[in-house]
Amino acid sequence: MQKNPRILQFFKSLKFRLILLAAVLVIVPGVILSVGILNSYHKRTISIRESEVLSQAKILANQISTSSYMDGSGQGTATIQAQMDMLTTIYNGRIMIVDSTFRIIYDTYNIGMHKTIISEEVIKSFSGQEIVSYDAENNYIEMSIPVSNPEDASGMIRGVLLVSVSTDNVELALSHLRQVAVIICMTVMALLIFGSVLFILYLMRPLRRISDEIAAIETGYGDYSLQVNDYTETIRICEKFNTMLAHMKVMDDSRQEFVSNVSHELKTPLTSIKVLADSINSMPDAPKELYQEFMGDITNEIERETKIVNDLLSLVKMDKSAADLNIAAVNINELLEQILKRLQPIADKQKVELVLETFRPITAEVDEVKLTLAITNLIENGIKYNKTDGEGWVHVTLNADHQYFYLKVEDSGIGIPEEDLEHIYERFYRVDKSHSREIGGTGLGLAIARSSILMHRGAIKVYSVPEEGTTFDVRIPLLYHVGGAK
Ligand code: ADP
Numbered sequence: 001m002q003k004n005p006r007i008l009q010f011f012k013s014l015k016f017r018l019i020l021l022a023a024v025l026v027i028v029p030g031v032i033l034s035v036g037i038l039n040s041y042h043k044r045t046i047s048i049r050e051s052e053v054l055s056q057a058k059i060l061a062n063q064i065s066t067s068s069y070m071d072g073s074g075q076g077t078a079t080i081q082a083q084m085d086m087l088t089t090i091y092n093g094r095i096m097i098v099d100s101t102f103r104i105i106y107d108t109y110n111i112g113m114h115k116t117i118i119s120e121e122v123i124k125s126f127s128g129q130e131i132v133s134y135d136a137e138n139n140y141i142e143m144s145i146p147v148s149n150p151e152d153a154s155g156m157i158r159g160v161l162l163v164s165v166s167t168d169n170v171e172l173a174l175s176h177l178r179q180v181a182v183i184i185c186m187t188v189m190a191l192l193i194f195g196s197v198l199f200i201l202y203l204m205r206p207l208r209r210i211s212d213e214i215a216a217i218e219t220g221y222g223d224y225s226l227q228v229n230d231y232t233e234t235i236r237i238c239e240k241f242n243t244m245l246a247h248m249k250v251m252d253d254s255r256q257e258f259v260s261n262v263s264h265e266l267k268t269p270l271t272s273i274k275v276l277a278d279s280i281n282s283m284p285d286a287p288k289e290l291y292q293e294f295m296g297d298i299t300n301e302i303e304r305e306t307k308i309v310n311d312l313l314s315l316v317k318m319d320k321s322a323a324d325l326n327i328a329a330v331n332i333n334e335l336l337e338q339i340l341k342r343l344q345p346i347a348d349k350q351k352v353e354l355v356l357e358t359f360r361p362i363t364a365e366v367d368e369v370k371l372t373l374a375i376t377n378l379i380e381n382g383i384k385y386n387k388t389d390g391e392g393w394v395h396v397t398l399n400a401d402h403q404y405f406y407l408k409v410e411d412s413g414i415g416i417p418e419e420d421l422e423h424i425y426e427r428f429y430r431v432d433k434s435h436s437r438e439i440g441g442t443g444l445g446l447a448i449a450r451s452s453i454l455m456h457r458g459a460i461k462v463y464s465v466p467e468e469g470t471t472f473d474v475r476i477p478l479l480y481h482v483g484g485a486k
Contacts, residue, residue, distance in 0.1 A: 046167060049167060206230040277298065312444065329365055343380060352393060362478070384441065395410040418464075457476075
């Protein structure tokens, strides 16, 4: 049960595939090479044997034709026959002489004498052709050679010399050679495959080191970094891994910082409440008015605590994936009017003029609740961080092209110093902590606004001049595309 996955893992491994590749690269050419060499050696040996026998047979045919052998006169017959016997012994073969009446007049095997032989080869040779053929199945070479007298001007063919030679000894030598070749080939292949396996295992070592080092880092990535510099590829993997590790560390640090900030922010109102309550307790004879004042302060602190908790909950919602967006077609003009109506009392209280300017009716695919939160935070900031002498204003402008709608929130407020601009979206970041606290800020509003806008695949930019005012530019796609892009 347990072994199966391990075997499967081995078959799926790069190691196994490389070993398989090496084996194929060694075995296939090895087999092709040895079979090819043996075959060509076989052909060559047979063709040498053929030409050897052919030249001997031609000499013999020549001798026969120049002698009076065919006439049966007996002159030189014994010599020629002795020569034929010798040739058949050397080459392990048989020689027959056929005369013009297709009768066998000599057979070194002595069994065919005086018989008639009318074969295709014999007939062809009587018309002057030399025929050589190799019978691979029965291992012999056969040839039929015309016997004619070159001095005879008519060129008449007087007989045919039939020679057959066994190639058994060639095959024997070849089969021995084949055995030797197989042994040598197998040994060389085994050595090559063994060598390749060792080399592959050596090549794979850096990969193993990478996984070992990652396992070591897993136990506490504090001060570790991955360093396997053997190949360009491993260097690249290590670089990417270390970048990811650094990123994770930053995220971990920021999470820890966030938790500590949250604890601190939640503790502040509680500490105030405790101080206020202790003070009242230590003054049993305090007048009713003092009690009421202290209770009012306690209520304010409780309200503040509630606001922080609510903002934190909103932020957590924004941190979820884009899949949690509740997208619907929303009339943005109406949405802005509602938001401004809701904020009007705060603006009135601060003596800040609130102006909305829209250039066209706009409908966009957005999450109404989340977008409302973002826009409310931006406009509320414009009101909160503004002049209170009745000169202050906040201008909200809405426009669109065929792809995006653009929202501009411009105020005549206190502005943001340049060095703070890059931090204002951080959670709990406040330019002037005590001022922000005084006016009920939690430092989470812009973080919530930015998250919401990014979830809509939009963008937010800020421009500010201290003492003059601040402008937030927001751009959001009219159509929401699932899975990214515009
Ligand atoms: P807060 O709840 O404190 O307003 P935000 O995240 O909304 O927190 O804003 C972060 C800080 O950025 C604020 O404390 C304030 O100092 C500064 N800020 C934001 N908006 C404006 C603005 N319109 N004008 C001036 N300062 C601003």
